Amino acid sequence: xxxxxxxxxxxxxxxxxxxxxxxxxxxxxxxxxxxxxxxxxxxxxxxxxxxxxxxxxxxxxxxxxxxxxxxxxxxxxxxxxxxxxxxxxxxxx
Numbered sequence: 434x435x436x437x438x439x440x441x442x443x444x445x446x447x448x449x450x451x452x453x454x455x456x457x458x459x460x461x462x463x464x465x466x467x468x469x470x471x472x473x474x475x476x477x478x479x480x481x482x483x484x485x486x487x488x489x490x491x492x493x494x495x496x497x498x499x500x501x502x503x504x505x506x507x508x509x510x511x512x513x514x515x516x517x518x519x520x521x522x523x524x525x526x
Contacts, residue, residue: 470510477508480517 477497478485489506491497498512 472508472510472513474506474508477513480513 472480474485474488474492478488481488488497492499492506498508498516500507500509
């Protein structure tokens with residue numbers, strides 16, 4: 434595992450922890466519960482090492498996969514993990 438900085442928006446950077454593809458594959462298949470786990474804005478902000486305000490900005494720009502229940506935003510853990518992997522790949526290209 435190593436850390437890579439990725440630029441998301443006009444100088445906003447996040448630290449991404451990059452795992453090997455084998456680790457990601459094993460993690461996805463370890464638990465069905467993890468795949469359907471729902472996360473809050475705060476939990477996603479902690480995963481990305483950014484403020485909740487940055488997560489809201491990503492939501493408003495349509496740059497992060499999310500859904501809404503009433504007035505609250507929610508995230509599927511597997512979609513966020515996949516999104517982080519995509520951002521990491523984009524940072525290397």
